[in-house]
Amino acid sequence: MNFRVGEGWDVHALVPGRPLVIGGVTIPHPVGLLGHSDADVLLHAITDALLGAAALGDIGAHFPDTDPVFRGADSLRLLAEAVRRVRQEGWQVGNIDCTVVAQAPRMAPYREAMRDAIARALGIEPGQVNVKAKTAEKLGPVGQGQSIEARAISLIYR
Numbered sequence: 623m624n625f626r627v628g629e630g631w632d633v634h635a636l637v638p639g640r641p642l643v644i645g646g647v648t649i650p651h652p653v654g655l656l657g658h659s660d661a662d663v664l665l666h667a668i669t670d671a672l673l674g675a676a677a678l679g680d681i682g683a684h685f686p687d688t689d690p691v692f693r694g695a696d697s698l699r700l701l702a703e704a705v706r707r708v709r710q711e712g713w714q715v716g717n718i719d720c721t722v723v724a725q726a727p728r729m730a731p732y733r734e735a736m737r738d739a740i741a742r743a744l745g746i747e748p749g750q751v752n753v754k755a756k757t758a759e760k761l762g763p764v765g766q767g768q769s770i771e772a773r774a775i776s777l778i779y780r
Contacts (some may be wrong), residue, residue, distance in 0.1 A: 646771075
């Protein structure tokens with residue numbers, strides 16, 4: 623098969639005292655995402671989508687949260703390393719389509735910067751990356767402002 627698709631999903635709790643980093647962009651907000659690394663929920667979903675498409679497992683297998691090396695890690699670097707491993711297996715990235723689900727803050731002002739950061743980390747054109755944003759309509763933990771989640775799909779080809 624000359625192409626494959628992969629999907630990724632991630633969620634992190636919102637807590638005080640942490641910066642809010644989504645899609646490689648630091649967003650001014652009174653709370654940030656809790657995690658071992660920088661907790662960039664969007665980049666984690668994209669990383670999983672790419673690794674899954676290449677049948678290379680998931681982010682936890684490559685960058686375990688039990689390893690102190692990854693404490694506070696920049697998820698842009700983790701994404702760049704994941705795509706290097708995907709390419710090492712003979713695959714190229716066709717496109718990424720992803721969605722951030724957050725009640726607040728609004729993502730629209732940061733979407734283009736996220737798209738550019740993701741494209742740079744993957745070594746592809748910004749036109750190969752789509753970033754969407756949705757609210758949870760005040761439902762569940764995301765809708766109550768307790769967490770943010772992200773979903774991603776990747777297409778890779780030989």
